[in-house]
Amino acid sequence: MAENNLEQSKNAIGKFAIEGNLLDVRPYGEGHINTTYLITTDRKRYILQKMNTRVFPDSDGLMRNVCGVTEYLRAHDMETLRVVPTRKGDSYWKGDGCWRVYDFIEDTVSYQKAESQDIFAESGRAFGEFMKFLDGYDAEKLTETIPDFHNTPKRFADFKAALQADVCQRRAECEREVSYFLDHAEDYGKIVKALQDGSVPLRVTHNDTKLNNILMDAQTGKARAIIDFDTIMPGSMLYDFGDSIRFGASTAVEDERDLSKVHFSPELFRAYANGFLGEMRDCITPREAELLPYGAWLMTAECGMRFLADYLSGDVYFATKYADHNLVRARTQIRLASEMEAKEEEMHRIVSEILK
Numbered sequence: 338m339a340e341n342n343l344e345q346s347k348n349a350i351g352k353f354a355i356e357g358n359l360l361d362v363r364p365y366g367e368g369h370i371n372t373t374y375l376i377t378t379d380r381k382r383y384i385l386q387k388m389n390t391r392v393f394p395d396s397d398g399l400m401r402n403v404c405g406v407t408e409y410l411r412a413h414d415m416e417t418l419r420v421v422p423t424r425k426g427d428s429y430w431k432g433d434g435c436w437r438v439y440d441f442i443e444d445t446v447s448y449q450k451a452e453s454q455d456i457f458a459e460s461g462r463a464f465g466e467f468m469k470f471l472d473g474y475d476a477e478k479l480t481e482t483i484p485d486f487h488n489t490p491k492r493f494a495d496f497k498a499a500l501q502a503d504v505c506q507r508r509a510e511c512e513r514e515v516s517y518f519l520d521h522a523e524d525y526g527k528i529v530k531a532l533q534d535g536s537v538p539l540r541v542t543h544n545d546t547k548l549n550n551i552l553m554d555a556q557t558g559k560a561r562a563i564i565d566f567d568t569i570m571p572g573s574m575l576y577d578f579g580d581s582i583r584f585g586a587s588t589a590v591e592d593e594r595d596l597s598k599v600h601f602s603p604e605l606f607r608a609y610a611n612g613f614l615g616e617m618r619d620c621i622t623p624r625e626a627e628l629l630p631y632g633a634w635l636m637t638a639e640c641g642m643r644f645l646a647d648y649l650s651g652d653v654y655f656a657t658k659y660a661d662h663n664l665v666r667a668r669t670q671i672r673l674a675s676e677m678e679a680k681e682e683e684m685h686r687i688v689s690e691i692l693k
Contacts (some may be wrong), residue, residue: 346374346385349436356380361581367449368584370567370631370656373411373549375441382441383421387434392654393567396435400428403566409474416442416562421589431560438579445561451585454608456558460551461612462558464581468574469616476571479541486568487576488545489525489639489640492646494516495531499646507649509584514632517671518642527631528573536624537573544568546577547584573677574621578613579636582606586633592666599669601676606633607687626692630684634677641670 346362347422357380365375365384370392376383388562393399401418410417421438423430429437451457485491500508508515531537543550543563584591586605589598610629614621647654648663655663677684 342372342387345433346387349387349430349432349434350374350376350383350385351387352430352432352436353383353421354424355421355438355440358488368565368656376438382443384439384441386437386439388429388567389436393482395480395482396429396431397484399567400437402479402569404428405478405602406471406474406566406569410467410470413470415470416668418442418562418566441564442552442564444555444690447552449547449549450587450590451548451605451608454604456553457548457585457605458608458612459558459560460548460581460585461554461609461614462616463551463563463612464546464577465613465616467543467563468540468577469605470621472620474541476539476541478569481570482568483570486570487636487639488529489528491636492639492642493525493576495523496642496646499649503649504690505649505651507664510661511645511648511667514641514645514664514667514671517647517675518638521638525635527628528575528635531624531628532573536544536622537575537628538622538625539571540574542570542572542574542577544570544576546573546581548581551685573632574617575632576636576670578629578642579632579634581609582633583640583670583673585609587669589669591669592662593669594665596668596672599672601673601680603680603683603687605608606684607691610687610691614688618692623693626688629688630677630681633684634674634681637670637674637677641667641674644670650669 355378357378359378361377362374366373367543370389371385371689376385388396407417419440429435431572448456449646500515509661532539545565545568550563551560552562552564554561586602588602644663645667657663
């Protein structure tokens with residue numbers, strides 16, 4: 338299977354307007370969804386991706402989003418991904434799957450967890466700047482690549498359906514985890530309702546604001562470019578802020594088995610909020626500021642719910658490396674969400690201090 342995938346990738350790269358002669362193709366990155374390769378020619382390097390059309394069936398809409406947003410950012414002098422066209426001038430190639438190519442952004446690093454408060458503060462500044470720049474982009478132009486992506490009540494309904502079906506008979510192994518999400522059934526709808534009643538504005542949102550989706554300059558440590566635009570959609574900034582906190586304010590990686598290592602760090606929350614709100618200060622509304630701590634909890638609970646639903650369904654969405662990988666991921670999210678609940682007042686105090 339691996340050899341077949343490699344041959345497919347070599348065939349696909351020949352369809353694109355790359356520079357130089359092909360020297361090397363190898364798997365690359367830690368992504369859960371798409372299959373990614375690092376391409377080396379005698380002139381430069383590229384990223385080749387086979388898009389997951391089961392997760393993203395509307396490849397035209399997805400690439401229209403990516404091209405529109407990256408062109409807008411480039412026009413405003415922000416470093417960003419550059420889509421390499423096919424030899425026919427298209428944004429992607431459809432053959433044995435749907436493939437796209439980006440220039441490889443050299444001399445950068447990404448982090449799987451916040452190794453220092455400075456790194457996390459810089460990531461907050463980068464995502465805040467990203468959202469501030471896109472404040473002038475019409476969110477309604479964007480295709481919803483995954484409808485109801487952060488509609489947490491809908492995610493909860495999907496979770497309950499997976500729980501009811503229990504197709505792999507795994508529920509008995511995770512009753513404690515199931516109970517956490519069922520016990521919070523009334524807590525999932527605030528942002529959806531706020532978007533509906535207009536008290537929270539509709540914005541262009543990245544929707545996957547993990548720390549590892551920022552490329553940092555290898556020398557200066559400053560953010561160079563934000564990557565992974567597959568889930569660029571209309572939404573709430575609370576989703577982007579919350580997902581960054583979920584991933585980056587943890588003291589451990591997303592799939593840490595030893596839960597004694599997994600904690601929510603208020604210090605890292607403060608570092609990120611300083612960077613993010615420093616950029617968004619003039620754009621954020623009072624209701625958004627009020628809901629920032631809730632957004633962090635909600636995105637953590639939602640992600641854990643999705644991991645557990647996928648585990649119950651037989652691991653059909655997220656890529657896994659071992660049998661209970663999604664269950665391990667769900668447990669880390671529950672640990673973080675529980676600690677966020679306990680420290681909610683402290684988070685509110687931090688936001689107030691930054692914005693005053």
